[in-house]
């Protein structure tokens with residue numbers, strides 16, 4: 001019997017798409033887009049569409065563990081509570097810390113913040129949103145007096161000009177990208193400008209791409225501000241009635257040297273002209289802005305331009321900070337950053353008192369706590385003696401990540417609440433608490449447009465895993481705070497959170513969902529997505545009403561400055577990092593999906609062909625990236641989409657899936673002086689070729705224990721593991737070593753073919769394939785994968801395998817939904833397909849989620865250029 005569809009929300013990006021999940025009765029579920037959800041209106045991207053492939057339990061953490069041994073919940077919870085009690089008694093409350101996540105649900109998040117700030121007596125709780133949103137939060141507060149995102153998603157569709165700054169929307173918020181793409185198709189006069197040093201897939205819809213010098217956004221928006229003022233684009237009434245500080249900001253802007261951006265004067269002039277002429281202008285920005293040592297100034301430099309022109313809070317206009325994680329906004333609402341309190345309150349004396357009275361808190365934190373990077377420094381220095389990590393993987397995602405790992409290993413009381421058994425952070429922590437995951441959890445999340453949606457469970461809780469709020473309140477009870485944590489379920493917590501938002505508010509704080517305090521359990525269960533801050537046509541600040549005491553917004557004088565760590569002779573390259581289309585962060589979930597593995601199967605560093613050849617590097621080589629902090633080893637991809645002198649590497653690969661692919665081992669820990677957000681987009685590095693004597697591809701039904709080799713990366717195949725390997729040993733030694741490794745876990749007859757291919761084939765079924773070459777053979781995995789799909793090989797197929805495989809899937813995967821390869825799309829184009837529709841008709845590529853359409857268009861363009869040449 002199958003159950004009915006459950007309406008829930010995607011657990012990945014901050015778009016917050018609605019999903020209908022239909023359990024199949026066998027532990028899995030069908031995943032479909034929710035047509036009635038305001039965020040996606042029936043769309044899903046490749047990651048959302050593949051969620052059904054991430055539900056298996058095989059790699060889940062299902063029981064509490066201490067020092068690697070399974071223990072009961074009672075023992076685990078007692079140990080955590082005793083540990084916190086003892087540490088606080090001996091060293092004071094500031095010796096303990098929580099490090100939490102924008103992937104917790106609001107109810108979990110609220111519980112963590114309440115426990116530590118109201119009852120443990122410290123604000124040493126920070127969230128991975130420090131790495132993500134902190135600069136936007138600080139910039140909003142400086143300008144508006146509150147952390148308010150004024151606009152709505154529909155503003156992107158209503159705008160005449162959409163400026164995307166430091167955002168790779170096509171890959172990171174694909175459904176919003178598709179909404180803009182569709183709006184532009186319907187109204188071609190609409191213009192899109194992309195501001196990004198890299199030429200990303202997002203540039204596919206750009207009328208203008210400003211490939212500015214990394215870190216120079218403040219200069220760019222200062223130049224824009226001065227230019228707008230000079231052209232008479234100032235909204236004098238708005239500025240006079242609702243703002244202050246223009247003169248100082250303008251003076252600094254007028255003194256800014258446009259040359260700092262490294263852009264052509266004509267491009268700058270076009271940008272100014274379009275911005276000046278388009279009243280309906282939206283500036284959407286993301287990590288190219290936030291993750292910077294000048295992140296807060298970048299945010300304010302952008303907001304200044306919108307205040308000057310009065311383009312804020314009305315349909316089709318405004319600055320728009322897009323959030324990354326599904327509940328980054330919820331985290332801001334519960335106040336889980338170390339420098340915020342709760343419900344959009346800060347550490348002012350009256351606010352501390354108000355929250356303490358509301359919570360009945362015996363030991364209220366009275367000042368801000370440590371921010372993420374400082375927090376782990378304090379763990380390393382031994383000032384923090386107990387740390388509890390929830391729903392984040394800091395051993396991979398914080399900068400200077402080897403130091404983070406060392407700090408955790410040296411910490412007496414390191415606790416992690418996790419859904420997955422094998423992560424680099426779980427490996428480094430002593431106490432491991434099994435958490436429920438997306439399909440099992442219950443609660444709410446808030447998306448980028450302040451939209452609150454329910455996440456509803458559709459699968460039963462596995463093993464002994466528990467939801468994060470339950471774990472927290474059990475620890476609270478053991479510490480003697482049972483009454484304040486006596487929630488029977490998530491609805492109780494949500495009502496309390498809603499009541500706090502309205503408590504002694506009276507319009508002084510933007511965040512007020514007091515109406516929800518009266519929801520009964522049934523109403524909470526059936527809660528439909530809604531946006532806080534008023535009806536759907538309501539935006540903030542159209543008529544002023546800012547949250548500074550004088551109700552005016554502030555212009556901020558932002559002086560352009562270079563990133564903290566400049567490149568030097570020994571490390572002349574600038575390492576930029578970010579995301580790829582089909583992986584989510586540290587791959588604990590997307591890494592399980594076969595169809596998501598094909599798009600970017602290995603950790604890759606992109607650099608300009610000139611920089612590559614200057615270092616003797618060719619496409620497919622293995623390179624080491626080293627910085628003053630650490631090193632990482634990746635495969636090289638030469639591409640002119642990055643500027644000369646710059647390199648780009650994805651953040652996703654961990655020690656679980658690649659030997660030295662953890663890029664954050666090399667990333668610098670410099671932070672913005674106001675927000676404390678790390679500069680994850682700008683690390684001076686040098687890149688050198690590693691001299692590999694052999695390269696190999698292994699496909700194996702059962703995972704391998706690989707010997708010590710320079711490079712390996714593992715990815716998920718359909719019913720097998722795929723490895724890409726390379727090393728410095730002699731070819732003969734490699735052959736022996738790898739054959740032994742393959743055969744240890746994949747026993748059976750060992751057949752040796754030609755071209756250094758060998759395979760274990762048992763009863764006609766392939767158990768494993770090993771292919772070794774002297775130079776990198778990029779197509780090997782695609783040539784051998786088809787044989788792993790067969791239950792029984794014919795003699796002819798076996799011979800084909802042992803002679804080097806088949807060319808069916810040449811060129812790697814492009815469409816994740818239907819598993820269509822680049823080769824198949826190129827063949828369709830060669831066959832006469834000249835449009836997206838024609839490619840779709842011939843191959844199905846691009847006809848489902850649409851995430852690959854920018855890449856399909858790039859192949860069409862390439863073919864057109866080749867034909868014209």
Ligand SMILES: Nc1nc2c(c(=O)[nH]1)N[C@H]1C(S)=C(S)[C@@H](COP(=O)(O)OP(=O)(O)OC[C@H]3O[C@@H](n4cnc5c(=O)[nH]c(N)nc54)[C@H](O)[C@@H]3O)O[C@H]1N2
Nearest residue numbers: 166167168172214215286287288324325578579581584585
């Ligand atoms: N596929 C996928 N989607 C995701 C995620 C994921 O892991 N995978 N994660 C989600 C999360 S949590 C987040 S925060 C978002 C992030 O979403 P985005 O911010 O769009 O993604 P990033 O790739 O981190 O960085 C964006 C761009 O900033 C550019 N950049 C670097 N330096 C500068 C600079 O100095 N100025 C400017 N203007 N640009 C610069 C980079 O070249 C990069 O293209 O994505 C969310 N969506």
Ligand SMILES: Nc1nc2c(c(=O)[nH]1)N[C@H]1C(S)=C(S)[C@@H](COP(=O)(O)OP(=O)(O)OC[C@H]3O[C@@H](n4cnc5c(=O)[nH]c(N)nc54)[C@H](O)[C@@H]3O)O[C@H]1N2
Nearest residue numbers: 131132391392393397417418419435577585586588651680
């Ligand atoms: N170099 C570089 N580094 C970066 C970035 C970058 O652009 N460049 N981006 C930064 C940004 S913006 C972000 S947001 C971070 C993201 O970095 P992380 O937060 O470290 O990445 P995730 O892989 O999303 O980690 C979430 C973890 O929570 C687990 N989990 C999932 N659901 C639950 C649950 O319900 N409960 C519990 N307890 N656990 C759960 C997952 O298995 C996973 O291990 O990375 C940051 N680091």
Ligand code: SF4
Nearest residue numbers: 010012013017045048
């Ligand atoms: S755009 Fe994709 S990842 Fe983001 S919420 Fe929607 S389906 Fe999920």
Ligand SMILES: [Mo]
Nearest residue numbers: 131132324325
């Ligand atoms: Mo993020």
